[in-house]
Amino acid sequence: MADTETLKSYADIPVLDWDLQDPHTSSYDLFRDLRANTPLVKVPMGMGSMVLGLRASMVDDIVSPENTRQLETEMKMMQGIFDGPIFDFVAQVMLFANGDVHQRRRQPVARTFAFKLMEAMRPRAAAVAAEIINEHLGNGPFDYLHDFAAQIPARIIADILGIPRADLPVFLKWISDTAESIGFVNLERRADIEKSLTEFNAYVDKLLADRRANPRGDFLSDYVAATAASGDMSEAEIRAQVVGLILAGSDTTRNSMCMSLHQLLQHPDQWKALCADPDGLKRQASEEGLRFEPVVSGIPRVTIKDLEIEGYLIPAGAVLMVSILSVLRDPAVYAEPEAFNIHRTDQQRWHLAFGAGAHRCAGEALARVELEETLAAVARLAPNTRIVGAAPQLRPGAIRTVDQMQVEFLA
Numbered sequence: 001m002a003d004t005e006t007l008k009s010y011a012d013i014p015v016l017d018w019d020l021q022d023p024h025t026s027s028y029d030l031f032r033d034l035r036a037n038t039p040l041v042k043v044p045m046g047m048g049s050m051v052l053g054l055r056a057s058m059v060d061d062i063v064s065p066e067n068t069r070q071l072e073t074e075m076k077m078m079q080g081i082f083d084g085p086i087f088d089f090v091a092q093v094m095l096f097a098n099g100d101v102h103q104r105r106r107q108p109v110a111r112t113f114a115f116k117l118m119e120a121m122r123p124r125a126a127a128v129a130a131e132i133i134n135e136h137l138g139n140g141p142f143d144y145l146h147d148f149a150a151q152i153p154a155r156i157i158a159d160i161l162g163i164p165r166a167d168l169p170v171f172l173k174w175i176s177d178t179a180e181s182i183g184f185v186n187l188e189r190r191a192d193i194e195k196s197l198t199e200f201n202a203y204v205d206k207l208l209a210d211r212r213a214n215p216r217g218d219f220l221s222d223y224v225a226a227t228a229a230s231g232d233m234s235e236a237e238i239r240a241q242v243v244g245l246i247l248a249g250s251d252t253t254r255n256s257m258c259m260s261l262h263q264l265l266q267h268p269d270q271w272k273a274l275c276a277d278p279d280g281l282k283r284q285a286s287e288e289g290l291r292f293e294p295v296v297s298g299i300p301r302v303t304i305k306d307l308e309i310e311g312y313l314i315p316a317g318a319v320l321m322v323s324i325l326s327v328l329r330d331p332a333v334y335a336e337p338e339a340f341n342i343h344r345t346d347q348q349r350w351h352l353a354f355g356a357g358a359h360r361c362a363g364e365a366l367a368r369v370e371l372e373e374t375l376a377a378v379a380r381l382a383p384n385t386r387i388v389g390a391a392p393q394l395r396p397g398a399i400r401t402v403d404q405m406q407v408e409f410l411a
């Protein structure tokens with residue numbers, strides 16, 4: 001540790017004039033230049049500032065529970081949301097909890113939403129993808145974002161939860177209406193979101209009650225049994241983890257699906273390689289898609305003590321965020337980080353696109369199954385795929401969302 005005398009202070013951290021709505025401020029060129037010159041950058045936000053960590057070397061320090069905690073309901077309070085269904089959801093869900101409360105909420109999910117169950121969904125994910133591809137093959141351009149990428153995670157989680165096919169349309173509508181509860185809420189839509197979230201909650205309550213009464217050896221039956229065994233979760237918490245799984249897995253996966261396909265089509269040699277060997281290369285293609293265009297832009301935390309990072313002293317109570325966008329292109333980890341390359345050999349075992357530390361994504365196994373099987377299915381069944389019209393763009397934000405994507409599967 002450096003002598004406190006030689007440490008630079010919070011005030012010395014360079015300030016970046018960041019406009020969250022300006023797509024250029026999230027550009028990789030900006031991060032490349034910043035990262036080479038400074039490990040940290042300060043971004044003014046409303047009344048305060050957030051410090052972005054730009055280099056891979058600082059990830060562990062930023063997510064360590066010794067140093068920081070997850071933001072809780074203050075995320076919503078900063079938006080002026082102090083009560084109601086969105087606030088209650090955020091107050092009950094594992095993502096925005098710390099310490100024992102986080103453990104209590106995560107454990108029953110970790111035990112039951114398990115790798116083996118997710119792997120067993122592979123054939124189903126491949127079949128749903130094939131069904132949609134065959135509907136559109138040779139039938140002209142279609143909305144890839146909504147009619148394909150959004151469908152896969154929604155239909156797969158519906159299967160895992162045992163949702164009857166007849167309920168699928170309303171289930172899909174609830175997901176699309178309420179997805180933003182987890183991130184930045186458009187306040188003009190708040191009333192609509194909360195109406196849908198209330199209906200969604202009631203539906204999940206019914207599913208839970210059904211499995212308590214008639215356990216059937218599926219994920220939800222195991223999950224309610226695990227929560228009963230631990231005995232320390234409220235009804236609202238039990239339900240919120242299920243709604244949380246559904247919402248955390250929807251926007252993230254569909255946007256990643258779009259951007260990975262887009263990148264592959266931009267690199268015809270790599271697309272050809274995937275089409276020649278879909279099963280052999282689907283994992284590498286999906287991992288590189290996650291690295292090259294991560295859909296979660298950062299891991300925000302609050303310092304719980306004065307913290308020394310890369311020669312700077314950050315005071316307790318500061319908002320500090322690992323910039324996933326920057327770290328996944330850190331040349332200290334990745335050779336030629338600005339190149340999309342599915343053949344790269346330096347992917348990290350714990351891919352940072354899924355976060356790090358105690359809150360690391362609880363759905364990464366499922367996300368991988370969906371991303372890999374979807375890419376493989378398109379490569380296998382529709383190798384003559386092309387983007388129609390404008391290239392998809394990711395809107396800046398905590399979860400980066402694709403603006404649009406029209407695709408044609410040529411026969």
Ligand code: HEM
Nearest residue numbers: 094095245248249252253256296354355359361362363367
């Ligand atoms: C490409 C797809 C996905 C990406 C990039 C992604 C990324 C992430 C990241 C970065 C975090 C950590 C956030 C933080 O620490 O502040 C996270 C947490 C989480 N994710 Fe994912 N995710 C994806 C898909 C999924 C899926 C499919 C599910 C479930 C069906 C899921 C469920 C969760 C849950 C429940 C958490 C909270 C974990 C906790 O707080 O302990 N995610 N995800």
